[in-house]
Amino acid sequence: MKPLLSGLALALSLACAPALADDAVSTEARALHERILTLDSHLDTPSFFGRDGWDILQRNDTPPTASQVDLPKMIEGGLDGGLWVIYTGQRGRTPEDDRAARDAGLVRLVEIRELLAAHPDTFELALTADDAPRIRDAGKRVVYISIENASPLSADPSLLALYHRLGVRVLGLVHTSNNDFADSASTPPEWNGLSDKGRALVAEANRLGIVLDQSHASDAVFDQLIALSKAPIILSHTGADAIHEHPRNIDDARIRTLAEHGGVILVNSLGSYLIDTGATPAYQNDLRALYERFGGRANLSEANYAEFDRLRGELDAKHGLKKATLDDYFAHILHIIEVAGPEHVGFGADWDGGGGVVGLEDVSDLPKITARLLEAGYTDAQIEAMWSGNLLRVIREAQAVAEQDVAKAR
Incomplete structure (x- = not known):
C-alpha cells in the first residue's frame, strides 16, 4: 500500500509544516x-x-562510560535489538597488522558471546530471521552479530566460516580505508571495486548464508556486489547522496537498483553524512592531528576515549561545526522511502559509532521515528516492515540461497 501522500507532496508538506511539538509521541504512536x-x-x-x-543492565550517561545503547534506554525507546557490530579499525596491511586485526575481531566476538552468556534471560543470539520475533515474544532483546570491516579476515579468509558458526550473519567488507578485499568510499580506488580476494569472500558469504553489507564501500563495490551476490545485499548505515552529497552516501540510481534486486538501505544518523557541518580543510587538519596525538584512529585505546571525546568536542566548538537535527535525518529517510519504496528501507543509526542528532540523542528517542512516520501517512504494516521486516526478509533470503547451494551440491 502506498502512503497517503505522494512522495513529492509529502516532502513539501513536511518541509512547510512544523514538526510535532517537542516531537511529542502520541498514545497511538507509542502503542504501535x-x-x-x-x-x-x-x-x-x-x-x-x-x-x-x-554495565549494559544499567543506564550509562557519564563519560567515559556514556553510551547511546543500554538496557534501560532500549526499554524506554522500545528497541528490541538489532545487529551488534564487530568493528575493527583499519590498521596497515603488513602481516603483523593482519594478525592484530584478526585478534581484535575475535576478541570483540568473544565479548559479545560473553554478554550473551552473562545475561541469558535478557539477551539472546539470533541466527535466523524467525529467531527475532521468537526472542522478542520471550521478553528478551535480539542479538544478531555483524562484522564491520573484513580486515580481521585478511590473514585467513577461511575464518569467516568460524565467525558464522559463532553467530555472525552480516558482513561489511571495508571501513574508511581500502583493505585487501575492497575499495572504501573514503579513499582513492585501489582495486576499482573488489579485489580477487574480495570476490572470493563474496562467494563464501553467499555459501554460508551471510548477508553482504555495502556501507562504507565504494560505488564500484556496490555495482559488483549487485552483479555477483546470489542474495540481496544491505546498506546497514547509509544516507542519500541527493540530500547531502558525500562519498559515504548513495545516489538515487543505485538506491533503485538496490530495490530492484531485493536489497534494503538502512538510514544512518551520523551528522556529517546528513548535512554540511562546516568541516573545513583547517578543521580536518586539526582533527587528523588530534587522532595522530593518540596514535591514529585505528590505535585509539579505550583508556583514551574520554579524553579524546573531550578534545574533539572542544575542536568542534572552536571551528563552529553545525549539528544535524531530527529534521535533517528525516529529510534522508523520506527521500529514500520515496526512491526505494517502504519495502526496501530500514534504520541503522550508527549508535555508539558517531550516530545521533539533535532530537534523537540515543535509542530512548526512537518512538519519535514511528510518530513521524505515522504523521507522514505510512501504515502500521509499512512502519513495521521498515523497523524489522525488510531486514529480516534479506536475512531469510540469504540463508535460502545457502540452503539451495547445499541442496544442489548433494
Missing part, C-alpha cells in the same frame, strides 16, 4: 512502536563491552 518488532542494523555498542565500569 511497542507492538511492532524494532531492530536497528548498526549498533556499535560492543565497543563498550570490555570497558571498566560499563
